[in-house]
Amino acid sequence: MTKPVTRRHLVVTLAAPAVLAVLVGCAATGGAVVSAEDDQAALLARSKAYWALIQKNDRVSAWAYEEMSKDPSATLEGYLKRGGITFDAVEVRGVRAIEGDRATVNVWMRYSLPLLRLKKQEAATEDEWRRIDGVWHHVQRRSVMFPTAQ
Structure with a gap:
């Protein structure tokens, strides 16, 4: 013998896919935290690659x-003229902030x-x-000294 379809049964059956879609959507927005971590990792990787090139004096790359x-x-020519510093x-050391x-x-x-005969200077900076x-x-x-200089 079959049960008659009740209004409650019909609502639960039809609402289940909608509830599932909402839950999947909420889980996807939770990915923003992972995305921020991925963004920080991408910035760190790119920063390390950049500074490795600078340390090797490969300013063209x-x-x-x-x-x-x-x-x-x-x-590029103007950029290359800005040299004068060698990095030992x-x-x-890490990402300070992303805004x-x-x-x-x-x-x-x-x-x-x-050129100034200064050797082995140390500095910590916010890049x-x-x-x-x-x-x-x-x-x-x-x-x-020249804030409008490129």
């Missing part, structure tokens, strides 16, 4: 990591300024990065 490489008025050691498309990364470095078209790019610090 490092150009692709620079924010200014996306500026049509900036040139660089250590990317939208801007981020800061903690970097420790030991460097020399051969600025900017996301452009979904990819993190290093932001060149402006000169303290």
Whole structure:
């Protein structure tokens, strides 16, 4: 003998797929935490790759990591002229903050300024990065003496 279909049975049967869709949607938004972790990992990886190139003095390859490489008025030749610092050691120590498309990364470095005969100077700095078209790019610090210089 078959049971008659009740209103409650009908609502539960029809509502189950809707409830499942809502639960799957909630689980997907929980992925934002994983996405933030992935974003931080991508920034760290890109920052480490950039600083490894800088330490090897491969500024031609490092150009692709620079924010200014996306500026049509900036040139590789102009970027290469900004040298003068040699890096003996660089250590990317972690992401300090990510706020939208801007981020800061903690970097420790030991460097020399051969033209000034300064050797083995050490500094810890907050390195600025900017996301452009979904990819993190290093932001060149402006000169303290010439803030409008590129």
